[in-house]
Every structure is written in structure tokens, then in C-alpha cells.
Amino acid sequence: MMKHIAPDYYPQFRCIAGECRHNCCIGWEIDVDEDTLRYYQSLEGEMGERLRKNIDFSADPPHFILSENERCPFLNDRNLCDLILEKGEGALCQICDDHPRFYNDFSDHVEAGLGLCCEAAGRLIIGKKEKMQLICLEDGEEVPDAQEQALCDLRDTLMNIAQDRALSIDARMAQVLAHAGAALPQATMADWAQFLMQLEQMDPAWQGHLQQLHKQEIVWPDAAWDTAFEQLLCYFLYRHMPGALQDGCVGERVAFAVLSVQVIRALCGMREKVQIDDIVEISRMYSSEIEYSDENVDALLDALIQE
Ligand code: SF4
Numbered sequence: 262m263m264k265h266i267a268p269d270y271y272p273q274f275r276c277i278a279g280e281c282r283h284n285c286c287i288g289w290e291i292d293v294d295e296d297t298l299r300y301y302q303s304l305e306g307e308m309g310e311r312l313r314k315n316i317d318f319s320a321d322p323p324h325f326i327l328s329e330n331e332r333c334p335f336l337n338d339r340n341l342c343d344l345i346l347e348k349g350e351g352a353l354c355q356i357c358d359d360h361p362r363f364y365n366d367f368s369d370h371v372e373a374g375l376g377l378c379c380e381a382a383g384r385l386i387i388g389k390k391e392k393m394q395l396i397c398l399e400d401g402e403e404v405p406d407a408q409e410q411a412l413c414d415l416r417d418t419l420m421n422i423a424q425d426r427a428l429s430i431d432a433r434m435a436q437v438l439a440h441a442g443a444a445l446p447q448a449t450m451a452d453w454a455q456f457l458m459q460l461e462q463m464d465p466a467w468q469g470h471l472q473q474l475h476k477q478e479i480v481w482p483d484a485a486w487d488t489a490f491e492q493l494l495c496y497f498l499y500r501h502m503p504g505a506l507q508d509g510c511v512g513e514r515v516a517f518a519v520l521s522v523q524v525i526r527a528l529c530g531m532r533e534k535v536q537i538d539d540i541v542e543i544s545r546m547y548s549s550e551i552e553y554s555d556e557n558v559d560a561l562l563d564a565l566i567q568e
Contacts, residue, residue, distance in 0.1 A: 264370035264401030268499065269394045270385045271373060274362075277381045279340040283545060285360055285379060286333035286342065288463065292322045297354035308347055311335075365503040367413075369403035374500055377493075377548035383541040386496055387489045392424045395499075409506060415441065416502045419515065423494040430487040430526075434494065434519045443512035443567055445520060450527045451475050453520070456564060460550075460557045467550045470528055470543070480530040489540050494522045501558075512567035517558070520565065521547065 278284075293301065293316060301312040315334040317326050325333055335344045344352050361379035365372040375382035386393075405413075422436045438444055448456075454475035462468055482490075497518035505511040528543045529535050551557045 262399060262401050263403060265373060265398040266370055266395050267373040267398050268375075268386075268496075269396045270389055271375060271396075271398070273385055274375050274382060276379075278342075281340065281380060283380055283549075284336065284340055286336040286340075286357075288331045290327070291325045291333060291354070291356055293324060294322070294355040298323055300352070304348075308344070312344075363500065365500070367409050367503070367506075368406040369409070370401060370405075372499070372503065373398070374496070376553070377496060377544050378553050380541055380545050383544050383548075384537075386492050387540050387544060388537055389492050390488060392426075393420075393492060393495050412502060412506060412511070415511070416498055419498050419502075420495050423491055423498065426488070426491075429484060430490045430494075430522075431481075433491070434522065437494070437498075437515060438519055441512055441515040443515045443519075445516055445523075446565070450479050450523070453524060457524070457551070460560055461554060462550060464546065464550065467546055470531075470546070473531055474524075474527055477531060479527050482526055482529050482535045486529070486535060486540065489537070490522050490526055493525060493544060494518060497521050508562075510562055513562045513565045516565040516567070517561055520561070521551070 298316075301309070301316065303309075304312060311334075315326050316323050325335070328334060333342075335342050337343050337346075342353075342357075350358065361376040361382045363374050363376050365374075375386065377383050377386065419437050419441060422440060423433050425433055425436075428436070451474070454471045458468060458471045458475070498515065501514045501517055502511070505514050525540070525544050525547050528547070529540050532539045551561065
């Protein structure tokens with residue numbers, strides 16, 4: 262049995278389905294994994310026929326054919342999934358079953374987390390008052406790999422710095438960068454806004470936020486929100502540092518975590534009076550536009566190359 266680790270808020274996640282303002286069944290291409298495809302192909306009756314009619318089998322990998330307004334064909338007008346209503350959650354394909362959970366695999370353990378692009382997950386992550394801790398969901402007996410262990414130890418240290426509430430969030434981010442031997446390039450938020458405007462975008466509202474960020478003077482949110490940004494910093498470090506085991510970009514990934522928090526903070530600062538809903542919504546948008554696009558993450562990592 263492989264050990265499973267997750268942030269302590271992980272088990273509390275519940276999808277809010279019909280109440281969700283940015284339902285993940287709208288606007289995203291949903292690929293169907295091979296096992297589920299076999300199940301859908303063998304399913305008899307009306308639902309089986311409907312499934313087969315609404316999957317593009319010629320695509321690689323096959324995926325659901327979205328409607329004109331980019332809705333999943335099984336999302337009904339109450340924003341509930343007909344497939345779940347009729348066949349239960351066990352009938353979902355892997356992506357739908359997992360979302361918004363993500364997994365990072367190590368030789369001796371699996372790390373799970375909740376993605377910020379889901380507003381219910383964002384509310385759990387950002388609204389948490391206590392310091393986030395990693396918990397063991399399942400124990401295992403595999404032996405850790407030395408290089409992986411070194412990265413996890415560095416990440417633990419950086420997350421402890423991020424959670425040092427005796428310091429301001431700015432001081433914590435500066436110490437996180439210094440401890441990792443990383444730095445952000447000399448650039449203003451207006452420069453970053455311009456950079457982000459050139460990347461691939463999904464929602465036109467994102468462009469509007471970036472244009473505002475490009476033009477306006479930054480007013481950083483009040484220190485009362487430092488805990489919310491601490492949770493975001495820990496989220497980005499936890500989720501994105503393991504990628505360095507593949508690409509070796511430890512400093513770039515730490516800088517990416519800090520820059521992501523700074524962009525979200527700067528966008529929140531443009532609101533007249535910051536509310537938790539603003540931080541959740543801006544984080545959701547940042548995550549959907551940047552974090553969930555491999556191309557955009559790579560572009561940022563390239564821009565953050567450490568000398
Ligand atoms: S984005 Fe999150 S809360 Fe909304 S429908 Fe998807 S999983 Fe549920």
C-alpha cells in the first residue's frame with residue numbers, strides 16, 4: 262500500500278454542484294479514459310445511446326462533445342449531472358470523478374490536493390484560519406527516494422516560513438525566496454500584467470482585470486488578509502514544487518508560487534473593499550487561466566529562469 266498525504270482541509274471538500282457559479286462542466290474539454298469508454302460502449306438502454314452519441318470517438322483521447330455554449334451534454338438545466346442522477350457517481354469518467362482533486366506521485370507516496378480553479382475548494386483553502394498541515398490519509402511502507410525526500414524537506418521549511426505569523430506576508434515571501442536561493446526578476450506588476458495579457462486566455466473578463474492591473478497603481482490588501490495569502494502560498498508551494506523532480510526547476514517553481522500570490526494580491530487590491538469572495542474568485546480565475554494551462558505555466562517558468 263502506498264502512503265497518501267494531503268492538506269488537512271482535503272477530506273472536508275464537497276462539490277456544491279447546482280450552486281456553483283463556475284461549474285467545471287462548462288468550458289472545459291472532458292476526456293474519457295479507456296476503462297470508462299469501454300463501460301460507456303457496453304452500457305445498454307437510453308443512457309448508453311445518449312453517451313455514445315455525445316462522445317467524439319475519433320478524437321485522441323475521445324471526449325464529450327460540448328454544446329454550443331460549451332456545456333457538457335450531460336449537465337442539465339439545473340446544473341446537475343444527468344449521468345450521476347441516473348447511474349450514480351460510479352458511472353463518471355476518471356477526470357469527472359477526480360476533479361478538482363490533483364495528485365503528485367512520488368516513489369514512496371502519493372500527494373493529493375484540491376485545485377484552486379474550483380470555487381468550493383478555493384473557499385476551503387483560502388478561508389482556513391489555522392495553519393495548513395499535511396496529514397496522512399493512508400500509511401505505507403515504501404522507502405523514500407533521497408532526492409525526493411530532500412525536495413519535500415525543503416518544501417516543509419519553505420511552508421514553515423510561509424506560516425510564520427510573526428512576519429508580514431511580504432517578509433515571509435522574501436524569506437521563502439531567499440531560503441530557496443531564488444529571486445523574482447526586476448519587474449513591476451504592470452510589467453507582469455502585460456506579460457500575462459500575451460498568454461493564452463479563456464475568459465475575456467481575465468483580460469479586463471489584467472488591463473486594469475496594467476494601468477492602476479497597486480494598493481496591496483490590508484494585513485488582515487495575510488492569512489488568506491499564506492494559505493495560497495502554501496497551496497502553490499505544495500502543488501508545484503514536486504514538478505522540479507522532472508524539470509529540475511526548484512528556484513523557478515518557488516518564484517512561480519510567490520509571483521502567483523503577488524498577482525492575486527495585486528488584483529484583490531483593486532477591489533474597493535476586499536472580501537473573502539473576491540480572493541476566492543480572483544484565485545479561481547488565476548488558477549483556471551494560468552495554473553490549469555501547461556503552456557501558460559511553462560511560459561511563466563521560462564520568464565522566471567534563475568541566473
Ligand atoms: S467547480 Fe467545484 S464546486 Fe463547482 S461543480 Fe466543479 S467540483 Fe463542484
